[in-house]
Ligand SMILES: Cc1cc2nc3c(=O)[nH]c(=O)nc-3n(C[C@H](O)[C@H](O)[C@H](O)COP(=O)(O)O)c2cc1C
């Protein structure tokens with residue numbers, strides 16, 4: 001992740017999307033992909049570039065669950081809380097994940113999602129962008145034990 | 155002992171994200187290491203058999219599954235000894251699908267072809283539908299879609315031909331074709347399977363829509379939760395442009411058409427068509443008042459065809475097989491096939507593309523094999539998070555839009571989520587309202603506030619606090635949401651709640667300490 005120290009990266013992203021119809025969402029995605037979050041300063045800069053008010057851009061950023069206004073922890077665990085997963089133990093996986101995130105200095109950012117389209121191989125999680133199926137609370141615990149390296153998938 | 159395969163033998167392993175989520179990538183790697191020529195396809199949708207391996211022998215593909223990476227050496231050894239009858243052998247998969255009564259109109263190539271591979275696509279009938287349509291006038295294309303009886307598979311079941319006709323007739327331009335690939339409903343994955351397994355089919359369907367209405371630009375609004383689908387769509391766009399299906403002239407015709415992918419940002423409500431349009435325009439995904447319909451004033455205020463992935467992916471097959479053949483399948487006003495997505499607590503979860511009219515019970519008991527836990531099936535939620543819960547007494551309901559409406563239920567996008575008798579229906583009802591609150595766009599009070607109130611009321615009911623009065627209050631709240639919500643998010647969230655109350659009242663009784 002690049003540090004969001006100066007705003008030239010943001011300008012560059014806005015520039016490249018400027019000629020598309022309705023470029024705000026693609027711009028926000030790219031800013032977040034590159035810097036990890038969307039800062040107040042970035043919002044101001046994007047608003048200027050697109051001739052929108054700060055409030056308009058902020059309103060969009062805050063509407064969508066994906067966009068974040070501060071850096072995330074190192075590892076991201078999204079857990080499906082929806083019905084097909086509930087039917088085969090998803091509630092227990094979610095509870096274990098919440099406990100994992102609550103550990104002191106936990107490197108895990110735990111987020112609820114509502115369906116990953118992996119319902120036939122539930123319960124489902126997405127670990128650092130990779131969908132994993134038939135997940136269990138035990139596998140969540142193993143994640144906690146192995147919280148150092150990135151490479152090991154439980 | 156190391157078994158090694160004849161290098162020429164082709165072995166097909168899904169690269170589908172759900173198959174990979176339970177080890178298909180590792181299985182593929184083990185096969186490649188043993189010298190097999192591994193071909194990654196999409197999924198056939200037989201998820202209880204994933205990772206599903208198909209080995210080519212004498213021009214036929216024989217299925218084995220589930221094959222974990224550690225099963226690979228034994229499987230290869232058995233093959234070399236000429237014992238094709240390995241314990242994991244499931245035979246010819248086309249025959250299995252046929253035996254299940256599946257008729258694949260939308261998902262015929264998923265799991266068969268290499269996704270986004272142009273030659274493979276064309277060799278398996280890809281572009282045949284579009285080529286037929288290119289020889290027809292827009293009016294004749296519209297007539298065929300109308301006569302096929304195709305209705306929108308995204309949930310509302312609106313006749314596709316009528317929608318296209320409205321856009322065709324609108325005297326305002328430019329016109330747009332937008333594919334709704336937001337697939338937010340829990341328990342559904344048909345769109346994902348198609349996008350990952352046969353993305354060119356969607357592009358072909360969109361091109362036919364473009365011909366019918368005179369659109370030169372299309373958008374695919376894809377949910378951000380599907381990164382693999384995005385990659386496969388991007389590859390398909392490159393292949394389609396390189397081979398002239400998209401670009402200045404659709405397959406050499408007089409019409410230009412190109413498509414752009416836009417990725418959502420994690421908001422369920424953006425699957426609702428007007429919210430999706432707001433989002434596509436770069437705004438908060440707040441629902442618009444209707445009218446005007448998107449067909450009249452859609453993207454950037456212009457006439458817009460908005461259809462679900464499966465709706466559009468069914469269109470090419472309609473032109474290949476003919477509208478009458480499509481209309482011949484199904485019952486009453488539900489024609490063609492429904493991509494049933496069977497999941498939850500079920501022995502054989504997967505994608506079953508079935509003609510309308512098959513009963514819910516047939517799907518659960520015969521095809522699904524009953525619950526995975528072996529305990530009795532107690533409740534089934536059909537049609538996503540806004541769909542009703544049905545008890546086994548309703549399993550004789552045939553799959554059909556009106557037939558489900560008759561039992562106060564919906565077909566939706568075709569998700570069927572099965573629960574065994576350990577389910578707590580009060581908890582499910584509460585979750586429905588929690589989900590409604592989390593994903594509300596906030597525009598109207600019954601949805602935004604009512605869903606929060608309803609959770610509190612359910613909590614009081616399960617705590618046995620003024621139970622009778624609170625059940626009455628819950629029903630009133632549901633009624634207010636049904637009557638007073640601007641869109642179906644708030645207007646249908648009461649369905650799972652009321653169905654739980656009506657079919658499973660015992661779960662709202664005071665709880666004994668032992669339970
Ligand atoms: C709350 C809500 C969520 C919806 N989500 C989706 C969705 O994820 N995918 C979809 O295709 N349609 C969804 N719809 C239905 C769309 O509004 C619209 O009817 C559909 O995209 C039209 O295409 P079709 O006629 O091909 O079904 C949703 C509707 C509502 C009210």
Ligand code: SF4
Nearest residue numbers: 595597598601641644
């Ligand atoms: S019902 Fe809910 S989601 Fe729909 S418009 Fe109203 S507040 Fe928004």
Ligand code: FES
Nearest residue numbers: 080085115116119
């Ligand atoms: S409900 Fe959890 S992945 Fe679909």
